[in-house]
Amino acid sequence: MNIFDDRPGIDQLRAMMATGQGPSIGATLHFRLEEVEEGRVVFTGHPGPHATNPIGTVHGGFAATLLDSACGCAVHSRLSATQGYTTLELKVAYHRPLSADSGPVRAIGELLSFGRRAAFAEARLIDERDRLIASATSSLLVFER
Numbered sequence: 001m002n003i004f005d006d007r008p009g010i011d012q013l014r015a016m017m018a019t020g021q022g023p024s025i026g027a028t029l030h031f032r033l034e035e036v037e038e039g040r041v042v043f044t045g046h047p048g049p050h051a052t053n054p055i056g057t058v059h060g061g062f063a064a065t066l067l068d069s070a071c072g073c074a075v076h077s078r079l080s081a082t083q084g085y086t087t088l089e090l091k092v093a094y095h096r097p098l099s100a101d102s103g104p105v106r107a108i109g110e111l112l113s114f115g116r117r118a119a120f121a122e123a124r125l126i127d128e129r130d131r132l133i134a135s136a137t138s139s140l141l142v143f144e145r
Helices: 009-019 024-029 060-076
Strands: 031-037 040-045 083-094 105-114 118-127 132-144
Touching: 009 031, 009 060, 024 031, 024 060, 031 060, 040 060, 060 083, 060 105, 060 118, 060 132
Parallel strands: none
Antiparallel strands: 031 040, 040 105, 083 132, 105 118, 118 132
C-alpha cells in the first residue's frame, strides 16, 4: 500500500517511520525521521566522511538538508489527505562547524503557522551536547494535489 493514499499527513509520516521507509535523500546523507507529532518532527543524522567538503568539515548542505526536511515535515504533519507542499524559501544560519567525528545531530522542526496556501516553520540542528549547530526558517506553499 502506498503510504500517501488517502491519509492525512501525520499518518503518512507515522507510516513512514513504522515501515522504516524514508526519503531517499535520508539514505544518501545518513539521516532518518525519529519523532512525529502534529506540528513537530525530529530527524537524527550522522555527519561523516560522506558529507565533508574539500577542507574536511561537513558541507553546509548536510545541515541545510536536515533543516529543510524538518521544516517541511513539520508542515507535512498538518496536511490533509489531499494536500501537498513545497519549500518556497529556506533561510539557514550556521552557528558552529560540524566535522566527520562530531557525532549524531538532531534536527527539530516546528510549525509556526499553517494557512490555506502558505505555511511557515522553523528548525534547529543541535549536537549530542545540545549545542546549536544551525537554525532555519522556511516558507512553504500548500496546495491541493
